[in-house]
Amino acid sequence: MESHRFPSDLRPYYPEFLILLGRERNRELLARVEGRRETASDGSSTLLEISEAIARLRAGTFGLCEECAAPIPLERLRRVPYTRTCIACQAWPAQGSRPGRP
Numbered sequence: 612m613e614s615h616r617f618p619s620d621l622r623p624y625y626p627e628f629l630i631l632l633g634r635e636r637n638r639e640l641l642a643r644v645e646g647r648r649e650t651a652s653d654g655s656s657t658l659l660e661i662s663e664a665i666a667r668l669r670a671g672t673f674g675l676c677e678e679c680a681a682p683i684p685l686e687r688l689r690r691v692p693y694t695r696t697c698i699a700c701q702a703w704p705a706q707g708s709r710p711g712r713p
């Protein structure tokens with residue numbers, strides 16, 4: 612299965628994600644301008660996530676899970692480039708302990 616790669620160094624992919632995030636941001640902005648966003652809070656929080664992801668790209672910490680610091684699979688990042696956590700941490704948000712991680 613080649614579908615789950617965990618590159619140890621995501622920096623070569625930063626330009627690709629800068630473009631992806633720019634597109635996401637434009638799409639969000641357009642959706643808000645056109646009134647396609649029903650809830651303003653939803654749109655603004657996505658915009659915030661996108662700009663923070665761009666900040667992480669610039670800081671060189673993009674693509675690392677904020678919970679466990681593991682690299683996030685490229686496939687997940689390509690689908691949701693502004694995600695902060697890996698799939699495991701998304702499934703079990705930090706609540707003191709999580710299954711299999713004492």
Ligand SMILES: [Zn+2]
Pocket residue numbers: 676677678679680681696697698699700701
């Ligand atoms: Zn994680």
